[in-house]
Amino acid sequence: MEWTDQAAAEEACRGNQQAFRVLVERHSRAVFRLAFRMTGNEQDAEDLVQETFLRAWKQLHRFDGRAAFGSWLYRIAANCSLDLIRAKRSRRETQPAADEANAANWMEAVASADPTPERLTHSSQIAALLPAAMQQLSAAERAAFVLRHYEGRNIEEIAQALGTGTGAAKHSVFRAVQKLRRALEPVWETGK
Amino acid sequence: MKHLSEEQLTMAYYGDSDPDARNHLDECAECRAALARIERLLNEFHEYPAPEPHDGWEAQVWARLQPHLPARKPRRIWFQWYVLAPAMAALLVVAFLAGMWKQKKSDIVLTANARERVLLVAMGDHLDRSEMVMAELVNAAPGETDLSGESARARDLLNENRLLRQTALRTGDVRHAALLDELERVLLDIAHTSPEASAGELQALQRRIESEGLLFRLRIVSSNIHEKGKQL
Numbered sequence: 205m206e207w208t209d210q211a212a213a214e215e216a217c218r219g220n221q222q223a224f225r226v227l228v229e230r231h232s233r234a235v236f237r238l239a240f241r242m243t244g245n246e247q248d249a250e251d252l253v254q255e256t257f258l259r260a261w262k263q264l265h266r267f268d269g270r271a272a273f274g275s276w277l278y279r280i281a282a283n284c285s286l287d288l289i290r291a292k293r294s295r296r297e298t299q300p301a302a303d304e305a306n307a308a309n310w311m312e313a314v315a316s317a318d319p320t321p322e323r324l325t326h327s328s329q330i331a332a333l334l335p336a337a338m339q340q341l342s343a344a345e346r347a348a349f350v351l352r353h354y355e356g357r358n359i360e361e362i363a364q365a366l367g368t369g370t371g372a373a374k375h376s377v378f379r380a381v382q383k384l385r386r387a388l389e390p391v392w393e394t395g396k
Numbered sequence: 397m398k399h400l401s402e403e404q405l406t407m408a409y410y411g412d413s414d415p416d417a418r419n420h421l422d423e424c425a426e427c428r429a430a431l432a433r434i435e436r437l438l439n440e441f442h443e444y445p446a447p448e449p450h451d452g453w454e455a456q457v458w459a460r461l462q463p464h465l466p467a468r469k470p471r472r473i474w475f476q477w478y479v480l481a482p483a484m485a486a487l488l489v490v491a492f493l494a495g496m497w498k499q500k501k502s503d504i505v506l507t508a509n510a511r512e513r514v515l516l517v518a519m520g521d522h523l524d525r526s527e528m529v530m531a532e533l534v535n536a537a538p539g540e541t542d543l544s545g546e547s548a549r550a551r552d553l554l555n556e557n558r559l560l561r562q563t564a565l566r567t568g569d570v571r572h573a574a575l576l577d578e579l580e581r582v583l584l585d586i587a588h589t590s591p592e593a594s595a596g597e598l599q600a601l602q603r604r605i606e607s608e609g610l611l612f613r614l615r616i617v618s619s620n621i622h623e624k625g626k627q628l
Contacts, residue, residue, distance in 0.1 A: 219468040228461065229454040240446040249446070254461055261465050330440045338444075342535030352410055353441060359412055369618055371524035372531050374412065378403040379532065381438065389437060 209273035217264040224264075228257050231274060235281045241350045242285035244335050252288060256281040275361070282347055282365040289343035330388055337387040341380050348373055349380035400427045409434050515563065516625040519572065522556055523618040526579055529553065529586065530611050534602050543589050543598070550586035557583060575617055582610060 207215065207226050215223030232253055239252035259280050260267075267276050338346055344366055351357040351365060363373035400408070400417055407413045408421060408431055421427055529549050536543075561576035582605060589597060605611055 217468065221462065221465060224465070225458050225462075228458050232454050232457045233449060236449060237446040241444060246447055253457055254464075257457070257461050258464055261468075264468070330437075331444065334441060334444055344531065344535050353438070354444065368531065368615060369524045369527060369622075371521075372528045374407060375403070375528045375532070377410070378406045381406045381409075381434075382402060384441070385434070385437060388440075 210269050213264060213267055213269070213273050216261070217267070224257075224261060227260075227273065227277075231277055232257070234274070235277065238278065238281050238350070238355060239285050241354055242282070242347055243288060244338055248288060252281065252284050255284045259284065278355070278357070279361075279365045282351060283367075286343050286347050286366070289346065329391055333388060333391060334384075337384050340387060341383055342376075344368075344376045345380035345383065348376035349384075352377045399424065400430070405431050405434055409438055513625055515567075516621050519560055519564075520618055520621040520625060522553065522560055523579075523614050523621065525549070526553055526557070526583065527611065527614045527618060530582070530605050530614070533586065533598070534605055534611060536598060536602070543586070547587055547589050550583045554580065554583050554587055572617070575613065578608070578610065579614070582608075 207223060209227065209230070212223040212226045216227065235253050235256050236249050239256070240246060240249035243249055243252065256277065260277055263280070267273065338349075341349065347366060348362050351362045352359075357365070359370050359373050359377075362377070363370045366373055366376065368376075400420055404413060404417045405427065408417060413421075421431065529546050533543070533546055557576055557580045561573055561580060564570075564573040564576060585601060585604070589601065
């Protein structure tokens with residue numbers, strides 16, 4: 205039987221695990237992609253898929269069917285990712301050496317991106333440097349940027365996911381773009 | 397002519413700009429050129445592929461997840477929105493009829509409502525902008541110590557904050573006055589932070605904002621104000 209998301213969610217809410225399995229199999233790849241872009245780490249993204257669906261199962265009674273199941277799940281996934289990024293960042297703050305190492309790796313990556321005939325095109329250079337540049341963003345900036353730029357979510361949806369007002373969500377998107385521009389524009393300019 | 401800020405140009409790239417900014421872009425070649433520059437770089441960012449999980453990965457996800465799913469209790473049907481909605485609609489009709497019956501008093505109420513609404517809009521906007529400054533500070537990485545932008549914005553917000561606090565006190569709104577008083581002290585600290593703050597100074601500010609739960613309370617109050625503004 206082919207369940208719609210809405211029907212499967214209602215069945216799952218009554219305790220039907222097979223209905224929930226349909227939702228897991230239908231949405232887990234999208235959740236994985238979002239989690240990977242938010243964290244930049246494959247293993248973290250895998251763990252976040254588990255955590256997202258576990259939270260979704262526990263909170264199914266809160267899904268009232270007015271929004272699409274996918275959007276509701278996205279909010280949970282974004283929040284799980286934010287929690288993980290914040291927890292990692294707060295652990296890093298107690299280990300300044302790790303921060304210095306990250307910064308050094310980042311500088312090295314930018315320095316080695318000089319355009320030479322052997323190197324990739326400047327577009328490929330940007331693509332190669334982007335994950336490292338994304339690591340320099342705060343949790344909220346990274347989440348806001350990924351949701352706006354890659355997932356096409358509007359400002360209201362981002363504000364909901366981040367638990368902020370729309371003004372703060374807009375500002376997080378802007379700060380992310382500003383930091384990425386400052387980091388990558390010099391590389392891009394020299395590659396043109 | 398005042399040109400668009402970097403933030404307005406970024407919003408324009410994502411199609412989130414306001415009508416004034418759109419009109420300005422139509423007329424200003426310099427801003428259009430700046431937007432084109434942002435566009436060229438941001439379009440390069442579209443290549444950020446996520447690894448594609450192998451075939452059958454979803455089944456593995458389920459196999460790992462399923463043993464951890466706690467048993468669910470069946471949901472009580474009367475809590476669902478589509479059951480409650482007709483009852484709520486009936487309640488609204490009763491409220492509307494009661495309102496019609498008391499129509500004579502509406503002129504006075506409207507004037508008071510309009511005044512309150514203006515104040516709520518100003519307060520909501522102020523809290524949103526203060527929240528942005530603080531969220532930025534709280535999320536700043538330890539090495540990021542250039543606080544000149546935040547400091548300048550905190551200075552701008554201070555005067556506005558004083559006016560709003562005094563108005564809240566005059567109208568007997570003690571709760572908002574207390575929040576604004578607390579906010580004022582933090583804004584003052586941010587405004588007086590040296591442009592090149594040390595990591596220690598930044599951490600002290602972050603700790604202060606976090607320990608007082610100010611950001612969270614601002615969000616709640618701001619959200620309530622926006623909600624109340626809509627109702628008025």
